[in-house]
Amino acid sequence: MVWIDLKRVPVALTIAGSDSGGGAGIQADLKTFAALGVHGTVAITSITAQNTREVRAVQDVSVDVIKAQIEAVVSDIGVDAAKTGMLHTSEIIEAVSEEISRYKIPLVVDPVMIAKSGAPLLKEDAVGSLIRRLLPVAKVVTPNAREAEVLAGVRIGSVEDARRAAKLIADMGPEGVIVKGGHMEGSESIDILFYQGDFIELRAPRLESRNTHGTGCSFSAAITAELAKGKDIREAFRVAKDLVTHAIMYGIPVGKGHGPLNPMASLYNESERYATLMRVVEAVRILEGIEDARKIAPEVGINVAMSLPYARDSHDVAAVPGRIHLVGRKLKATSYPEFGASDHLARYILTSRLYDREIRAAINIAYSDENLERLASMGLKVSWYDRREEPGEVKAREGATIPWGVRVAVERAGRVPDAIFHRGDWGKEPMIVLLGRDAVSLAEVVRSIA
Numbered sequence: 417m418v419w420i421d422l423k424r425v426p427v428a429l430t431i432a433g434s435d436s437g438g439g440a441g442i443q444a445d446l447k448t449f450a451a452l453g454v455h456g457t458v459a460i461t462s463i464t465a466q467n468t469r470e471v472r473a474v475q476d477v478s479v480d481v482i483k484a485q486i487e488a489v490v491s492d493i494g495v496d497a498a499k500t501g502m503l504h505t506s507e508i509i510e511a512v513s514e515e516i517s518r519y520k521i522p523l524v525v526d527p528v529m530i531a532k533s534g535a536p537l538l539k540e541d542a543v544g545s546l547i548r549r550l551l552p553v554a555k556v557v558t559p560n561a562r563e564a565e566v567l568a569g570v571r572i573g574s575v576e577d578a579r580r581a582a583k584l585i586a587d588m589g590p591e592g593v594i595v596k597g598g599h600m601e602g603s604e605s606i607d608i609l610f611y612q613g614d615f616i617e618l619r620a621p622r623l624e625s626r627n628t629h630g631t632g633c634s635f636s637a638a639i640t641a642e643l644a645k646g647k648d649i650r651e652a653f654r655v656a657k658d659l660v661t662h663a664i665m666y667g668i669p670v671g672k673g674h675g676p677l678n679p680m681a682s683l684y685n686e687s688e689r690y691a692t693l694m695r696v697v698e699a700v701r702i703l704e705g706i707e708d709a710r711k712i713a714p715e716v717g718i719n720v721a722m723s724l725p726y727a728r729d730s731h732d733v734a735a736v737p738g739r740i741h742l743v744g745r746k747l748k749a750t751s752y753p754e755f756g757a758s759d760h761l762a763r764y765i766l767t768s769r770l771y772d773r774e775i776r777a778a779i780n781i782a783y784s785d786e787n788l789e790r791l792a793s794m795g796l797k798v799s800w801y802d803r804r805e806e807p808g809e810v811k812a813r814e815g816a817t818i819p820w821g822v823r824v825a826v827e828r829a830g831r832v833p834d835a836i837f838h839r840g841d842w843g844k845e846p847m848i849v850l851l852g853r854d855a856v857s858l859a860e861v862v863r864s865i866a
């Protein structure tokens with residue numbers, strides 16, 4: 417539960433460029449502030465004509481108007497924390513530095529140099545101003561590996577190098593330095609914070625996605641939002657890493673280049689919790705209403721599961737703890753649905769979603785030729801895997817069988833099928849698992865089969 421102080425909403429300010437494509441810059445910052453419950457204000461430094469592929473034009477805002485925007489916000493609304501993004505020239509950097517010093521605002525500096533599409537967003541002769549004027553007034557600075565190389569003057573090829581660079585940059589004035597690992601190699605994206613003489617390292621699986629435009633902007637905006645709430649740098653770092661990882665996982669597939677990440681992913685996920693749980697409740701009601709369920713109930717019981725739209729793991733999948741069992745001819749759920757209640761069906765859903773984002777629900781029923789024929793006669797696509805063909809290294813890994821089996825069945829069908837079955841193995845009951853967008857529609861299919 418996040419307690420929101422409605423009497424005093426925290427205020428964050430972003431001093432950055434506008435991205436017409438809505439993916440990076442102030443657009444990403446405002447979405448991130450909003451996602452974290454902070455009121456966002458802006459001082460636009462440059463207007464870019466930009467999309468997912470390129471920066472076509474840049475118009476810098478005059479230094480007077482940049483200063484006027486900051487003063488307008490500070491004098492009336494007040495600012496708890498600010499961040500900088502694209503600051504194109506030395507003049508802009510110097511003006512921003514003066515304003516920050518005058519109002520003593522806690523500042524996060526994202527030393528944006530080159531856009532993901534390759535366009536320079538900081539003039540080469542302005543790096544000196546960034547180091548001399550901005551870093552000394554920064555609370556936190558968040559370079560990516562390439563930016564850290566420019567600032568620290570060392571090459572970064574490893575986590576060890578990143579640590580060394582973070583220390584060198586800390587000597588330039590900021591309290592905390594985070595060297596981000598998005599542009600490094602390796603199966604994990606590792607970010608390093610150097611703060612008060614200690615290092616904190618946060619890791620996340622490196623996600624394969626084209627849609628990473630705006631990651632650095634959202635990351636620094638999330639840190640700013642948390643500082644605005646009065647959180648400590650370390651805690652802000654954790655929140656930012658989490659938000660950005662989720663936002664990349666559900667990046668927005670628009671444009672032909674690098675689409676934007678989705679800073680709202682966590683928020684949308686939370687907003688769907690109740691509705692998702694209620695779909696499972698309704699599906700259970702339909703199953704419990706089936707007159708004679710003997711042909712569809714497996715020995716181990718039936719379960720119904722449905723995931724949140726932006727699910728990350730089995731905690732984001734609702735199902736019935738203890739499953740639904742046959743009592744006489746009718747089905748009876750042992751308890752009320754909860755999130756995280758079925759690892760088994762969660763694996764079916766989460767693996768299917770790697771192929772088709774629309775899949776959110778699953779129900780398992782007993783395997784029989786008759787049930788398979790019914791599914792086929794309803795025009796549903798059925799695929800299968802054979803547990804006896806499971807490679808040894810998959811068998812050895814806890815929880816790996818279902819993801820492997822789903823992959824086999826999906827590749828066989830050429831898409832995520834409407835149902836996947838296997839004929840069992842030693843100690844494993846054969847099973848049919850129905851997959852679809854909605855738990856209620858799947859329960860209706862099961863009712864028709866029964």
Ligand SMILES: Nc1ncnc2c1ncn2[C@@H]1O[C@H](COP(=O)(O)OP(=O)(O)OP(=O)(O)O)[C@@H](O)[C@H]1O
Binds near residue numbers: 532606623661
């Ligand atoms: N493919 C990825 N998978 C997981 N996390 C990633 C990936 N790419 C970037 N990140 C994370 O996103 C955040 C931003 O890192 P990155 O190094 O990409 O910054 P940046 O280069 O400033 O971003 P941008 O390219 O938007 O300017 C970091 O927390 C980083 O670990």
Ligand SMILES: Cc1ncc(COP(=O)(O)O)c(N)n1
Binds near residue numbers: 631
């Ligand atoms: C206005 C503006 N600010 C920042 C970035 C950097 O973001 P990215 O490296 O993801 O392109 C950008 N492209 N445009």
